Amino acid sequence: MAKQRTLSIIKPDATSRNLCGKILNHFEEAGLSIVAARMMTLTPEQAGQFYIIHKDRPFYGELIDYMCSGRVLVSVLEGEDAVNCNRTLMGATDPKKADKGTIRALYAESIAANAVHGSDSAENAAVEIALFFPELK
Ligand code: ADP
Ligand code: MG
Numbered sequence: 001m002a003k004q005r006t007l008s009i010i011k012p013d014a015t016s017r018n019l020c021g022k023i024l025n026h027f028e029e030a031g032l033s034i035v036a037a038r039m040m041t042l043t044p045e046q047a048g049q050f051y052i053i054h055k056d057r058p059f060y061g062e063l064i065d066y067m068c069s070g071r072v073l074v075s076v077l078e079g080e081d082a083v084n085c086n087r088t089l090m091g092a093t094d095p096k097k098a099d100k101g102t103i104r105a106l107y108a109e110s111i112a113a114n115a116v117h118g119s120d121s122a123e124n125a126a127v128e129i130a131l132f133f134p135e136l137k
Pocket of ligand 2: 120
């Protein structure tokens with residue numbers, strides 16, 4: 001499979017516990033390269049736009065508040081099958097169901113504060129990357 005890109009976000013629960021280095025290490029150890037990265041605090045508008053697909057879910061308001069509650073490290077990861085590779089490294093949304101050794105099993109606090117975001121398809125990865133890194137070619 002050809003090289004692919006995906007968007008990763010290290011969420012506020014993880015940045016606040018100084019886990020960026022440990023989490024980025026999972027990506028690099030798996031052969032994913034960090035081709036862009038930005039530490040930032042999302043505005044409610046940015047978080048709301050980013051998670052617009054979940055706007056009708058009951059946890060949407062809580063999700064936006066949480067994503068704006070501290071710094072996030074947004075990055076673009078590149079490598080073979082990057083989207084699926086990152087999803088495998090992350091583990092299931094609910095850390096109680098995440099496979100042993102995955103980022104969420106190791107570091108997530110709850111189904112809401114679950115340490116990382118990763119694009120779920122190549123199509124969504126392109127949209128998410130353009131949202132944060134429009135300058136990236
Ligand atoms: P994933 O991040 O694994 O792709 P989803 O796209 O389904 O998961 O959900 C987006 C984010 O919304 C999750 O990562 C988590 O932060 C939050 N979330 C998902 N389900 C719940 C829930 N039942 N209660 C609270 N927050 C949730
Ligand atoms: Mg998702």
